[in-house]
Amino acid sequence: MTLLSQTGSRAPQTGRDFLAIETVELIKTYGSGQNQVRAVDGVNLKVERGHIYALLGPNGAGKTTTISILTTLIPPSGGQGRVAGFDVVTQADEVRQLIGVTFQETVMDKALSGRDALIVHGRLYHMPKNEIKEQVEELVKLVELEEAIDRPVKTYSGGMKRRLELARGLMTGPEVLFLDEPTLGLDPHNRDRIWTYIQKLRAEQGLTILLTTHYMDEAEQLADRVGIIDAGRIVAEGTPQELISSMGADVVTVEGSGATERFVAALKQREFVAWANIYQPEEGEAEPTTLGGTQVQIGLNDQAGRSLRPIIELAEQSGYLVADIAIKRPSLNDVFLKLTGRRLRD
DSSP: OOHHHHHTTOOOOOSGGGEEEEEEEEEEEESOGGGOEEEEEEEEEEEETTOEEEEEOOTTSSHHHHHHHHTTSSOOSEEEEEETTEETTTTHHHHHHHEEEEOSSOOSOTTSBHHHHHHHHHHHTTOOHHHHHHHHHHHHHHTTOTTTTTSBGGGOOHHHHHHHHHHHHHTTOOSEEEEESTTTTOOHHHHHHHHHHHHHHHHHHOOEEEEEESOHHHHHHHOSEEEEEETTEEEEEEOHHHHHHTTOSEEEEEEEEEOHHHHHHHHTTSTTEEEEEEEOOOTTSOOSSTTSOEEEEEEESSOGGGTHHHHHHHHHHHTEEEEEEEEEOOOHHHHHHHHHSSOOOO
16 A cells, blocks of 8 residues: 555544644653753643644754654653554554654665665565555655665765655655654755655645744744744744734844833833844854844834834933844744744754
């Protein structure tokens, strides 16, 4: 049975009974006592079948740990996780039969050819030989590796290895596919190719996909819903457009120095300002301005063109010296900065 015949009839469904992925107060801790670290701190996720869910956040936010729990690689310290209706702890074998996974790092034997790597994976899952052959042929076409499939994996470029990893994750016809940073380190061309395959899987096969990324444009383009994770917690969730719309009509960034807190307090009193935050660079990060000052991010209720002059005047009245001012449409990166006071960055 080929991948398409296994999954082609699936259609997105809604409702609690049809959740492909669900976590309830999921926790993962490392260490003990004062040295204890919560890598995942009460994560609640609900992913419907046939949907793409993007977990967006910087390195160290808890993305990979969450995926590792859901794919049964590590046990949670608390809470519950279910995939395709099965508990990831007490029904781990059932979960493994229904999922596909690609990891941040290539874990294939680089001495094998691409074809042999896929065949070995199929045999590990006890797939019939004729089914393995059909799957390999179909998936090689999907990820466009026909000319390279019989070459050793060690001769593949980074983009080719990522595409082979994706094919391997699909070998067993999974119901749920987990992609951990699927385009990490790839150039824009190869990132676009991976996006194309992911969108095709969702559109044509109804596959449920949970992907982690710290690329905001990846989440905006691919996902039905986005969860922004920071320090092991989901700090915001919604469709990409819902999250972006919550930022207001435009976002203005003012860089300068002086009475920053007084300036922000004055901004928050104005009707055209939806919100205003101070961004302080983290230790080791370059200061945002040559003045060694601060950066103020402002969400506007109306178009920026009508509000720039009052913003500049308010800065002067507050004793804040403006070094630079910029206007742009809001993005998921702005959502993250507003919620956490930190940039979404590697």
